[in-house]
Amino acid sequence: MANDKHIDKQGEVPTQEPLNPKQRSRRDFLEGAGATAVAGTAIVGTAIPGLGISTANAQQSNPSSNPKTSISLRVNGRRHSLQVDDNWTLVELLRDQLDLTGTKIGCNRSECGACTVLMDGKPVYSCSQLAVWADGKAITTVEGLAQNGRLSPLQQAFVDNNGPQCGFCTPGQLMTATALLNNNPAPNAEQVKQALVGNLCRCSNYSAIVEAVVSVADRGGVA
Amino acid sequence: MSEASNQLPEPFNIDGPLNTIGNTTARVDAVERVTGEAKYSRDIKLPGMLYARVLRSPHPHARIRRIDISAASSLPGVRAIITHETAPIVWGAGSVDGGRQYDDPTKEGTQQRRFIFNNPVRCVGDSVAAVAAVDRTVAEQALKLIKVDYEELPFVLEPEAALEPGASLVWPEGNLCPDFRHNYEPMVSNLGDIDAGLAEADQIFEDRYETSFVHNAQMEPRCALAHWQGQKLTLYTPTQGISNCRHDTARDLGLEDHQVRVVCNFMGGGFGNKNQNQDADLVAATLSKAANAPVMLEYSRKEDWLGVHGRWPTVQYYKVGVKQDGMVTGIQMRGYSGMGPYRKNSGGISGMDAYACENRQRTIYPVYTNRTTSGNFRAPAEPHGFFAVESMMDDIAYKLGIDPVDFTLKNMNRPTEARPYTNFSLDECIALGRDQFDWATRRRVTPGSDEGPIKRGAGFSFMMFRAGVGTSSAIVRVDSNKMYTLFVGVTDIGPGAKTTMGMIAAEELGIPMSQLEVVAGDTDRCPYSVGESGSRTTIQTGYAVMQAAKDLNQQIAAKGLPTGNDVLIASATPVPTTDGKIRQCFGAHFVEVEVDTRTGTTKILKYTTVHESGRIINPQTAKDQIRGATLQGIGQALHENLLYDPASGQPLTTGYYRARHLTHLDVPEIEVTFIEVDDGYGPFGAKTAGEAGIILAPAAVANAVSNAIGKRMTSLPISRDKILQVLL
Numbered sequence: 001m002a003n004d005k006h007i008d009k010q011g012e013v014p015t016q017e018p019l020n021p022k023q024r025s026r027r028d029f030l031e032g033a034g035a036t037a038v039a040g041t042a043i044v045g046t047a048i049p050g051l052g053i054s055t056a057n058a059q060q061s062n063p064s065s066n067p068k069t070s071i072s073l074r075v076n077g078r079r080h081s082l083q084v085d086d087n088w089t090l091v092e093l094l095r096d097q098l099d100l101t102g103t104k105i106g107c108n109r110s111e112c113g114a115c116t117v118l119m120d121g122k123p124v125y126s127c128s129q130l131a132v133w134a135d136g137k138a139i140t141t142v143e144g145l146a147q148n149g150r151l152s153p154l155q156q157a158f159v160d161n162n163g164p165q166c167g168f169c170t171p172g173q174l175m176t177a178t179a180l181l182n183n184n185p186a187p188n189a190e191q192v193k194q195a196l197v198g199n200l201c202r203c204s205n206y207s208a209i210v211e212a213v214v215s216v217a218d219r220g221g222v223a
Numbered sequence: 224m225s226e227a228s229n230q231l232p233e234p235f236n237i238d239g240p241l242n243t244i245g246n247t248t249a250r251v252d253a254v255e256r257v258t259g260e261a262k263y264s265r266d267i268k269l270p271g272m273l274y275a276r277v278l279r280s281p282h283p284h285a286r287i288r289r290i291d292i293s294a295a296s297s298l299p300g301v302r303a304i305i306t307h308e309t310a311p312i313v314w315g316a317g318s319v320d321g322g323r324q325y326d327d328p329t330k331e332g333t334q335q336r337r338f339i340f341n342n343p344v345r346c347v348g349d350s351v352a353a354v355a356a357v358d359r360t361v362a363e364q365a366l367k368l369i370k371v372d373y374e375e376l377p378f379v380l381e382p383e384a385a386l387e388p389g390a391s392l393v394w395p396e397g398n399l400c401p402d403f404r405h406n407y408e409p410m411v412s413n414l415g416d417i418d419a420g421l422a423e424a425d426q427i428f429e430d431r432y433e434t435s436f437v438h439n440a441q442m443e444p445r446c447a448l449a450h451w452q453g454q455k456l457t458l459y460t461p462t463q464g465i466s467n468c469r470h471d472t473a474r475d476l477g478l479e480d481h482q483v484r485v486v487c488n489f490m491g492g493g494f495g496n497k498n499q500n501q502d503a504d505l506v507a508a509t510l511s512k513a514a515n516a517p518v519m520l521e522y523s524r525k526e527d528w529l530g531v532h533g534r535w536p537t538v539q540y541y542k543v544g545v546k547q548d549g550m551v552t553g554i555q556m557r558g559y560s561g562m563g564p565y566r567k568n569s570g571g572i573s574g575m576d577a578y579a580c581e582n583r584q585r586t587i588y589p590v591y592t593n594r595t596t597s598g599n600f601r602a603p604a605e606p607h608g609f610f611a612v613e614s615m616m617d618d619i620a621y622k623l624g625i626d627p628v629d630f631t632l633k634n635m636n637r638p639t640e641a642r643p644y645t646n647f648s649l650d651e652c653i654a655l656g657r658d659q660f661d662w663a664t665r666r667r668v669t670p671g672s673d674e675g676p677i678k679r680g681a682g683f684s685f686m687m688f689r690a691g692v693g694t695s696s697a698i699v700r701v702d703s704n705k706m707y708t709l710f711v712g713v714t715d716i717g718p719g720a721k722t723t724m725g726m727i728a729a730e731e732l733g734i735p736m737s738q739l740e741v742v743a744g745d746t747d748r749c750p751y752s753v754g755e756s757g758s759r760t761t762i763q764t765g766y767a768v769m770q771a772a773k774d775l776n777q778q779i780a781a782k783g784l785p786t787g788n789d790v791l792i793a794s795a796t797p798v799p800t801t802d803g804k805i806r807q808c809f810g811a812h813f814v815e816v817e818v819d820t821r822t823g824t825t826k827i828l829k830y831t832t833v834h835e836s837g838r839i840i841n842p843q844t845a846k847d848q849i850r851g852a853t854l855q856g857i858g859q860a861l862h863e864n865l866l867y868d869p870a871s872g873q874p875l876t877t878g879y880y881r882a883r884h885l886t887h888l889d890v891p892e893i894e895v896t897f898i899e900v901d902d903g904y905g906p907f908g909a910k911t912a913g914e915a916g917i918i919l920a921p922a923a924v925a926n927a928v929s930n931a932i933g934k935r936m937t938s939l940p941i942s943r944d945k946i947l948q949v950l951l
Contacts, residue, residue: 066360087360101266102259104491106442107524111879114442142259151257159253162843165717165851167256168442168491174257193887200879202442202492203717204854206890208847 071135075100076144084131091115091126093134094141102142102171106200113199116172117141123176125198142171145178153219154178154212161212165203173199177213186217243730244907247843250722251741252489252715261489264459265446265521272448273302275510275520276362278352278369279530280344283378283593283872284393287342287371290352295368300361303513304369306352307340310509314339316471316499317596318565319403335394335401337565339502339509343376345393345564346595347874348529350502355510355518378872382559382590383538393564393591400566400589410571410587420553420582424544428619431540432611434921434939435864436561438533439600440884443491445527449507450517456483460504461490463497464754466712469746471500476508487714488744494855495599496531497716498756528595528877533865535560535570535589535597539611544582549625551634553582556612560589563596570597571604574612577687579636593872595865599756602914605688606856610921610939613684617926618935621670627926628657628683636687638805645801645902648835649809652898653685659896660813660831671933679828680931681815684922687807688758690837690910692799695763696750697771699728700792703785707732707739711768712752713760714744717851718913719844720760726840727765727906731772750794758911761840765906770795801904808911810834812853812919816927820950823943825861825928827891832919835898837910842897849916850893856920858885862940 072081075098084093091108094100094117106114108127115127118140145152151159154177164170173196180187180195187195192213193206201209255261292304317337340350352369356362377391384390385398392398401407421427448459456478462468465485473483490497503520511518522530537560544553560570570589620630632653638644656662666681673679698710709728713720725741732739742748753763774793785791815829832849839845862883866875876882901908921939929935934949 095266099268100259101262104263104443105265106444106491107879109524109878111524112442142257146258151254155257158257159249162250162719162847164250164253164256165719165847166442166492166715167261167489167717168263170256171259193890196887198886200442200884200886202440202494202855202884203847204851204858204885204890205847206854206885206887207850207893208843210887 069132071132073134073136074138076140086130086132088131089127090117090129090131090134090139093131094126094139100141100143104168104171106168111200112169113172113176114169116175116199118175118179121179121182123179140175142174145174152178153216154181157212157215157219161215162205162208163212165205169199169201173201173209180213181216187214189214241730241907242733243726243736244838244840245842248722248726248736248841250719251725251736252721263443263489263491264448264461264487265443265519267448267459269448269450269517272517272519273355273357273514274359274362275353275355275507275518276359276366277350277506277520277522277526277530278354278366279526280347280349280351282344282373282375283347284376284391285344285373286376287344287351288374289372291370292352294370295354295365298361298365298368300357301354301365302357302516303355303510304352304365305340305506305509305513307338307342310339312339312505312509313337313475314502314505315475317502317567319400319568334396334405339505346529346593347872348526348595349564350506350530353506353510353520355514378593380592380594380867380869380872382536382561382588382592385590385592386559386588393593398591400562400570400591410589412585414584415582417553417555417582417584420580421542421544421555423552425547427542427544428615428622429540429542430615430618430935430937431538432614432937433539434537434607434610436533436536436594436597437600437859437863438528438865438882439494439496439531440879440882441492441494441496444524445501445503445522445531446520447501447503447507448517448519449504449511451511454482456508457486458483458504458508459486460501461493461497462487462500462714463493463495463716463756464499464752465714465744465746465749466751467498467754468500468504472504472508475500475505484745484747486745490714490716492717494601495603495756496533498599498754501531525877529874532563532567532596532598534600534603534607535562537561537572537607539572539608541611541615543615543619545619545623547623549620549623549630549633551578551580554578554580554612555584556586558585558587560587561592561594561597562589563594564591565596566591567596567598568603572608573604574608577609577636577685578634580634594867595874601852601855602688602918605686605914605918606859606921607939609684609686609918610925613922614925614929614935614937617682617929628653628662631683631685635685643804645804645806645904646900648898648900649685649687649811652809652811652833652835655896655898656811656813656831656833659833659894660829662813665815665829667930670930673931676821677817677819678931679815679817680927680929681813682923682926682928682930683811683813684919684926685811686915686918687809688911688915688918690762690806690808690905692766692801692806692904693753693759693763694796694798695753695767696794696796697764697767698750698792698794699732699768699771699775700790701775701779701785702790703787705738705784707734708742709739709768710742710749711764712743712746712749713764714755716755718848719841720755722844723761723840724765724768727768728772730907731769732776758913758915761909762905762911765909766799767795767797769906770797799904806902806904806910808834808836808915810915810919812923814923814927816924816931818928818931818946820932820946823946825941825946827857827924830891831894832916833896833898834912834915835900836912836915837905838899838901838908839897840907840909845897845912846895848912849895852914852916853893853920854885854890856917857924860921860924860939860941862942864940
């Protein structure tokens, strides 16, 4: 039954476009050469940057020599063609380059769901998608839910039902719930919980969130 | 939600019916929260802003022989690097001894200062150095180029082991934490005569309880954006108290308060771990000064887990004397709280004060270990303490063949002539909850008596918790267009403080919310507020709002509304008292569980809560405070734990999945009923709500599991392996 369709959090594994290193600039090259000068220093420390697990010797890569790729994508209906570092994640592209800071980074490792956006209508963790994978895709963020200054029925339901406590998980909850409602305009509480299981809320405002989503059917749907 | 009763224990006149208070009101900033417009600290960008990262210790205990930053310094794009050698800045709020709230002589006397970078490093995750660079990638690469020569030292993880002779020392003075007067003594409280109380008993019961380290795990990881303009520092930082953060930061950096501006308009939760200022604030400020540019410091989720703090793990030994009729004659507790390497907060273990027994002795050892730091988490001293003492009493009740609710009604604290309360509604909370839950049907008179592998049982807990009044400030203004502006130094950390303050002002001013703007979250725009900790904002700042609004009303009555460009302004900093009476909030929880004894899985079937938090200002947000706090308590009861590998001292469960936080699918319906009371104190009689729910949940759930399986669960979390183990 279509209404029971499980919203796959990770979506399909995107086809990875061949990365194009041709965009590397002269400046990148020069800075790369500059970094080589310090590359000879032996690194033997075991300090762990950011508590990463590796204690391997430090990489000697150049900071600005990251390979770049040109991509084009639609974000909230607007087309963008731009060059992205190959190591940028989608959430970095959205927040840092496009100034769409509504999408939040809670864990940066696919645990919490605060960074959920829609990619071609499916909810994905944007912390765990490379920006280059978004080439040719349509992305919707929380900023794209309201139309012409009017809140979507789901957003209005969150306002009326106290959906956000601290509000940090709210954008992710809204995006996953939007995808659910697009597939199933009148989900019951159990279906909402199933769909939103990948969106954590440490304020534990879960019941209010589910009540908000369930109430949307009475408001005439998500659209 | 229902209003079960409207008891008015003391005469208190309200001028007519309330218009705003008591009506569910959408948050004043709800639209920003659902559209992504809300700017959290990490969303703010300043021109020329640098990004910072912190290098952290991979060892549980090590002395830094040498730090070589030469390679990192010469990496293009690196703008500043600071270490314990170059930035010996004391983080006053980072430890009780020498801590924030004490005078300079006290601070000077301490031998155990906590710096933003410490040597030796005393836990995995202790800060070693910090880098500011043009972007995150460069900052992270620079960390890898910092060469640290560590001399690894022996470490100790468990608080009891840390006090044994020959234990490796976290600090040279010993592993018992000093208090703020530098005394290396346990916290002792003696009431009555414990020896006489125990001698008087017909039976003595003894048991050992333990509780785990539970991380606050707020969704927004710690960050700080520091920006100097001349001698003035602006901090955009997630904080539970902009005024406290400003004062702490100014003192730690040798500045005057007015030289620091703290801005926090939205923040993604804290539950106690964003109280005061944080090391991130000081690190960002120091890097920013060194680099002469704004600096954004961001912690990763794992850094937040290890570099911030959570609830202290405890071990608690109880000895309780009881008469044959169930009257408790003496309660003795010896407890150990694992504080990590810095005693950031008290290490308290509460709970036994909820009993009327006159002979009570409590001895708590706050102990240093080489785990991560322990600090405040929503009701800092309560959930673990109430879990243990109410499990103890529940166990005794069943062993004596007494209903635990009756046992409680016989033994709980009540007002006396010597200890009057502003009002006391615990009896009603318990009676109503017992009724609503159908306690008599759901509990197993003989624990574990269900046939078959799937067993049901019910548990009960009760609490009383501070709801005292205190000082705070507010300013309210009206212009010639009858537009009102309320200036309050609150931050909405989740419970809805901006909205609550606005509702109190609107009520007192007699205006609709649409005529009022609430300005909050900025120390340069707002007066002092007490801070979003200790469930104090509604009571204290709310009362100041009420008084400022009364003043403005009087001004308007005397002078009329302002005209032209004129405005009328009123400010208030009241210092209310409770006339010598104890003011508390009350609650009772009842829960039914189903335990699959083949797998050790616990499922919650029914959860009934009854709370008295005075008058409820905003019913929906108040209800969600109780529901959310209760769920956090269920997580503490069943899942959450920061485990360490005893051989390596490495933390194993840093993160949401590993610590097994509740998800949408784990959430039962939490029924919430408020008994509304106006005791004549606080704003319109409002009391504490934010911390109340979490206090009862671990005890109620643990008692229910024990009732289902017939074995006492003495260790939190009650994970599947522990249930299977006691059933072997």
